[in-house]
Amino acid sequence: MAASMTADAAHAMAFSLPIKIALIGVLGIGAQWLAWRLQRPAIVLMAVAGLIFGPLLGALLQFNLPTPIADFVQLFRLDPVNDFGDLYRPLVGLSVAIILFEGGLNLRFRDLGDARNAVLRMVFLGGPIAWVLGAMAAYYIVGLPLLIAVMVGGLFVVTGPTVIMPLLRQAHLKPRPANILKWEGIVNDPVGALFAVIGYEIIVFQLTGVSAAAIFGRLAFAAIFGVVIGIASAYALAWSFRRGHIPEYLKAPVVLAWVLAVYVLSNKLADETGLLTVTAMGMTMANLKFAAQVEMRRFKETITIILVSGVFVILTATLTPAVLKAFLLEWRVWAFVAAMMVLVRPIAVMLSTLGTGLNWRESLLVSLIAPRGIVAVAVAGLFAAELQALGLDQGALFVPLAFALVGVTVIFAGFFIGPLAKALGQSAGGGDGVLIVGANPWSLGLAKALRDMNINVLIADTNWRRLRAARLDGHNTYFGEVLSESADYSLDHSQFNHIISATPNDAYNALVSVEFGPELGRNRVFQIMNNDGEAEDESIAFTSRGRTLTSRGRSFDALTRDWWNGWRFRVTKLSDEYSLEDFYRDRGDNLDLIVAKKADGSLEFIQPGQEDRARKATVLSFCPATDKDVSRGEGAKRAGGSTLAGPTAKLPT
Structure with a gap:
């Protein structure tokens, strides 16, 4: 028994x-x-x-x-x-x-x-x-x-x-x-x-x-x-x-x-x-x-x-x-x-x-x-x-x-x-910031527009000369490879919770996105696409890259070309009185929506098909400069081979 x-x-x-x-x-x-x-x-x-x-x-x-x-x-x-x-x-x-x-x-x-x-x-x-x-x-x-x-x-x-x-x-x-x-x-x-x-x-x-x-x-x-x-x-x-x-x-x-x-x-x-x-x-x-x-x-x-x-x-x-x-x-x-x-x-x-x-x-x-x-x-x-x-x-x-x-x-x-x-005065400020990897005319213009929206920005690049314009414009910069081991500790990760990889190399953009995705969450990691309108399943695997930046998903070459053609970033407050449809009517249907800042300060990056997220928010867009903008002196400003975004224009609500 x-x-x-x-x-x-x-x-x-x-x-x-x-x-x-x-x-x-x-x-x-x-x-x-x-x-x-x-x-x-x-x-x-x-x-x-x-x-x-x-x-x-x-x-x-x-x-x-x-x-x-x-x-x-x-x-x-x-x-x-x-x-x-x-x-x-x-x-x-x-x-x-x-x-x-x-x-x-x-x-x-x-x-x-x-x-x-x-x-x-x-x-x-x-x-x-x-x-x-x-x-x-x-x-x-x-x-x-x-x-x-x-x-x-x-x-x-x-x-x-x-x-x-x-x-x-x-x-x-x-x-x-x-x-x-x-x-x-x-x-x-x-x-x-x-x-x-x-x-x-x-x-x-x-x-x-x-x-x-x-x-x-x-x-x-x-x-x-x-x-x-x-x-x-x-x-x-x-x-x-x-x-x-x-x-x-x-x-x-x-x-x-x-x-x-x-x-x-x-x-x-x-x-x-x-x-x-x-x-x-x-x-x-x-x-x-x-x-x-x-x-x-x-x-x-x-x-x-x-x-x-x-x-x-x-x-x-x-x-x-x-x-x-x-x-x-x-x-x-x-x-x-x-x-x-x-x-x-x-x-x-x-x-x-x-x-x-x-x-x-x-x-x-x-x-x-x-x-x-x-x-x-x-x-x-x-x-x-x-x-x-x-x-x-x-x-x-x-x-x-x-x-x-x-x-x-x-x-x-x-x-x-x-x-x-x-x-005790030991806080470095908010961490709802953006890390932009890649210093170029378009990304520097984006950084300036984000800063005008009171969003912390850090620009990283491996080329000291390319960071010169960012330093002169007063941006926080990181000189070095963000994927290196030293960056794990020398790069202050607490200062940002979104990342934009904006280099002309699509494979590198994807690599950066994969590296930071587990830490920040894939919903906060974005990259510029390599080809205009390229379907996600025709490029690098969806799970091996970041989310598409901008509402039209255009390529690095297209964004850079438009920048030199006079396109600029605009900050606009949308509301019931001045709606997203009004904004499209005034600025044209071919503009790109980048990010919407909600009333509580949170950020919503706009992907293709997500334009409705910009409603009743302060939205950052990339659009052609109108004749009124040029007359106000808001055209392209070029100096020393670097292009900086001019003052952002806010449409009346």
Whole structure:
């Protein structure tokens, strides 16, 4: 009978585990998608999903439910520790290793710019200060044992780059505080994990009765060995890539497999030092030059998004109803969170940034914006399991503390980063701007007309001479290749949320559109067509290019020809009194509608067949100059081989 029940239980587990794995994927990626739609931090929505399908469904099972309903709830209830069994800890550990490697892969030292000194001071001086103060808060406020408090204080030094980056795009901060927040988040992830590793190793060695000298000696050796292994692995892989020893299609999978291998190897020497190894490997590869680096980074980003989504849902689901209730009602938890936000972080930032050139407003903003992210929760979950395996039940508080700190700091930063930046004078202005790729007479005229509509414009080109006219006209410019790796960090992406690729090269326009489409959304990426009236399915594939710019979809050559024939951009306010039909009657049916600015300030770019979107809006058009315009001096103005748009004419309403 017992054997039969055991067999039934094993069969039920084998049946339900694939469903739960699929559910974790759906919940995690679904939360990411919903966060993108709502423009909110994904980490909050992933936590909600994990709480609903973990502890909340677990609490529901405590009631006397009818058997069919109870079976249905049990089938979809997530209980990762029991669902995955012995695989739970290694799965979380390997996932965290890949996440940290991908974070290190994004760190190129040359991109630190004028934030270098502040970032280095905040990491190597502010980090230890925050570690000590955080450990004191965990010890005196929460009442954790000293060594576990040391682990908690060390880990919570981290700030999450996966949370910071979306916030920076929304807040439009000035460059220096934005760079400090971004790079501190990337560098601090492995540093905080290392601090936690140090605390964990001290606990392990203490339980085995090893002396303090032996503890720190082995830790130092393990850390140095891990860093050396990580750096050597990065150089070895880069060398093999350059020599062609690994085919293109295997490069990213080989790197992924090697990350897992060096992580496990380092952990055999000292538990969890593999996190330091993979981070050092990622940072080294980020600063080496080798082929397929961009493709490899994209592959890693995809894997990391999947892992971040799954791990966060899993860790949230591990919270039991009892633990969740205990820490929600425990004032010490919330007092600890408040101390970390208003005492520990500000003190560490203020002390570490003295003498770095930051003014008090920049330091205050940076000190108040410190959302913790997936690494804090993932590493906390990993060490909580390790501590409990050592018989230290207090380790169970690691995860609730992490979730409380992550939740409060993310919500605070998400709602207050914008108002704080404006109040402290650190806002760079609105981000509802337009990036125009390609400086030429027509695009410069378009830029001037958009600026006259109070729309921020940034003009990018790889030719310094072509940007000369834009600079003379007072436009913001970017000299360089927008598709390069350096542009990922040197180009301020927070200043625009629309892009127009306006070069004579149709393939390049499509490439720019494909590159920026995932970040901005395909509905905000536009390009000039190559041939007049060319059907979308006769040119570059629709999914491999941007949307058609202008209501008539004319080519670069046609637009340029009309520009030299005297066509100009016009800004016109359309209303019930002066309709779109009136505008066509006055200006002619062959005009091109470009963009409509709605009453709320939002932009609607007009594509072929979408002319009705211009109704009751301020519309920018490209149309022939009339005799009245010429008599007012609004004809073409030509100087030094460059053509600039003349003052825009607004028809009376």
